[in-house]
Amino acid sequence: MRIRELWRYPVKSVGGERVTSVRLGAAGIEGDRRWGVQDLETQMVLTGRRTPALLFASARYEGPGEVVITLPDGTETAEDDVLSAWLGRDVHLLAPGDSGGTYECPIDPGSEQEWVQWQGPPGSFHDSAKSMVSLVSEASLGQWPLRRFRTNVLLSGAGEDDWIGSKIRLGEKATIQVIKQIDRCVMITRAQPGLDADLGLLKYINATRATFLSVGAQVRIEGEITEGDEVAVL
8 A cells, every 4th residue: 555645734624735745743744734714703713514615715835834825716815804805704814833723513414403513632723633644545535536525645555444543654654543534524515616516425425434434543653754655554
């Protein structure tokens, strides 16, 4: 098994960028989920579940503490007033090192009727400290576009669902421990640039994969990882 693609998503729920090589640190892929767009009225960090407009922007990591968001009209910014005008509400771009985010998610992954709140891990805008880096195999992904799921690492082969509890080496040094399968919610059905809404996708995953697609891991040994690197179960 090898790493086929590497992706990072600097801003929560905003489109990301493919990278050929990147450092894997304690908080996951360098520059991944380090920013969040906070609604100043509700204090919630916005996600594509409640604010689908986020999915039509993209972000790139410019180095420690620096990010550029490209809006659908091509505007590049990291300024609160520009983001507020775009989203039609007062927002603030929370930066790395902030206390993490408070999010909302539907109780039933296929529903938007009832919502619960939860607190994300401090210092990043991942959903869970148990999935600081996410992986999926080509066999599990099938023909679905990877960007619907915002997974960091696409692997050749199959079998990642059997890794729960195992340590995995990526490349020569970096080592992760797979903690959980990642359950999916309504966000994966949203329209994105070049992708129409697909309401049947979540129903299919619920029926055939018990809501899960990809696995989440914590980093045990930091290191550089590169597309093409071998992946080994330790």
